[in-house]
């Protein structure tokens with residue numbers, strides 16, 4: 001039905017929900033958003049969109065939005081509304097007091113991929129230039145940090161090699177640990193279009209997702225591997241490529257380090273990676289591994305797209321290296337239709353990686369230990385900077401528990417809900433003397449905060465996002481910020497309160513500063529983006545309107561050559577036991593966005609009102625569980641309950657759920673294991689048990705059972721879970 005309200009104004013902006021980065025025409029009537037129309041000139045979406053970008057915008061005006069800054073002395077007290085100046089001064093005094101008592105390194109910050117490039121850049125500037133240390137991290141730590149590590153090590157840059165439209169020239173598409181139909185729907189449609197046109201499709205995923213099978217689309221090879229065996233299977237695919245001499249020797253000799261190739265070929269070519277050896281480990285038919293390898297290597301254009309199913313493992317970085325190695329060996333880089341492409345989850349994960357919100361690198365992935373690089377930032381910012389890399393987010397929590405870390409600035413993140421092993425996170429947060437949360441809503445983390453700064457949504461501010469294809473897109477203010485300040489203005493306010501004088505007239509000046517300090521962004525400006533629509537980095541004097549395809553002539557490494565990393569398979573320490581005989585893996589659904597802070601406050605919740613546990617018919621029957629029953633899900637870390645759905649999408653031995661609803665508290669269950677190189681949590685593999693919740697009625701874990709009245713827990717005496725202190729009442 002047509003929207004009866006006639007808009008009086010429109011603005012073209014960018015969806016913040018996922019890494020596709022769709023452009024929309026946002027229409028307003030008397031200062032309120034009435035319609036979001038996919039923008040036909042959007043270079044990432046060409047007029048297409050999904051139900052999140054199109055319909056899930058009402059959250060910006062939801063009654064739960066906090067509209068005034070708030071402070072409190074301790075987390076057991078109620079909140080008090082204050083002015084912005086009072087909030088900034090309170091936070092500044094607390095942070096300075098902590099540093100005088102415990103040292104300069106006792107505070108830090110974390111930024112979010114929901115924020116713009118300009119806000120992410122400013123947050124790391126706050127930490128480096130004002131806090132005086134490098135204790136800055138961002139939420140890519142818990143999703144795509146292995147991408148930066150693994151792709152940088154092999155092909156030079158931790159970013160997608162292609163633009164989305166490149167897939168229309170792919171002959172073979174390999175999707176690894178991703179479900180673009182749900183997670184990146186507009187790109188997912190493009191992928192399906194190419195498959196319908198005749199491209200072959202290989203999918204590595206424990207589940208039978210819509211990408212594997214949906215109307216008119218069926219994967220040619222589906223490797224439904226056991227969670228935790230990615231590296232074994234990818235090495236086995238490489239084994240076939242090496243032993244059957246399917247690699248592109250001319251490409252490797254001309255563009256890569258040949259000696260490193262030989263070392264790698266010797267490793268993956270060994271008998272222990274033969275499909276006949278790996279098949280039983282991964283629960284696969286060896287013939288399917290061989291088919292996948294032959295198909296990928298045959299191309300002629302083969303493209304890899306991957307997601308968190310690769311990165312969120314204890315060998316996440318190794319898995320990414322496997323993909324870099326494979327594409328180099330087969331010569332699948334440097335032209336249209338090929339490449340290795342991480343599908344970034346949130347709207348600005350790529351920007352979060354590019355803009356220096358890491359403890360060891362400045363924007364542009366340049367090390368804080370490099371005197372020349374650090375000197376360029378010192379000259380621009382007018383202060384001496386710390387040359388020692390700082391703490392990663394999990395290390396900040398660990399240090400809080402040992403008494404060395406006492407204060408944190410958290411912009412747009414909800415680590416209590418989103419980080420693994422929730423009990424550990426809560427214990428660490430409870431130890432801190434000053435937690436400043438900047439967000440739209442009082443999220444779970446705000447329970448442990450002393451200062452709440454009401455942030456602005458992407459609809460209320462100016463800036464840029466960098467999508468999964470490296471595309472920098474304009475975010476334009478559609479409505480005024482409900483609490484009065486855009487997020488970048490809030491960070492500037494805190495910087496000034498802490499004694500660092502800082503001023504920008506508008507967000508475009510922050511992008512100008514980014515361009516001065518970050519080589520790949522050198523040519524970017526609001527003026528350019530307003531003129532050309534959007535541009536993919538690197539954008540500089542050699543590519544004034546950006547670069548669609550990377551690695552055409554050389555790789556961005558010192559010698560210009562790609563290289564091969566050794567990728568020995570090391571099984572995760574997370575193993576099934578008699579007590580926890582199933583493997584839990586997690587993912588997301590089309591209508592909801594990550595931890596659901598925004599989408600749960602829109603009508604999209606009609607499509608997905610609770611997280612569901614998918615379980616095979618065999619595993620359900622063995623436990624007396626029927627479709628729709630409530631089930632206890634327990635691991636050695638904790639337990640929670642959710643509704644079970646009997647599904648053919650998961651194999652026996654594997655269960656699956658999403659993590660969009662705070663009350664489900666899936667991260668009470670997930671393990672504390674993480675990637676060996678980057679600390680990215682192993683969300684995708686947790687040994688669990690599932691049990692029927694019998695009718696009768698209590699919740700030993702303190703959860704509200706309003707939705708599920710009349711249901712009670714079985715005896716899970718070994719399970720532990722975290723309590724939920726922290727009062728959220730507000731006194732105006």
Ligand code: SF4
Nearest residue numbers: 015017018022050053
């Ligand atoms: S969620 Fe992703 S695919 Fe959907 S409209 Fe937004 S950017 Fe596009």
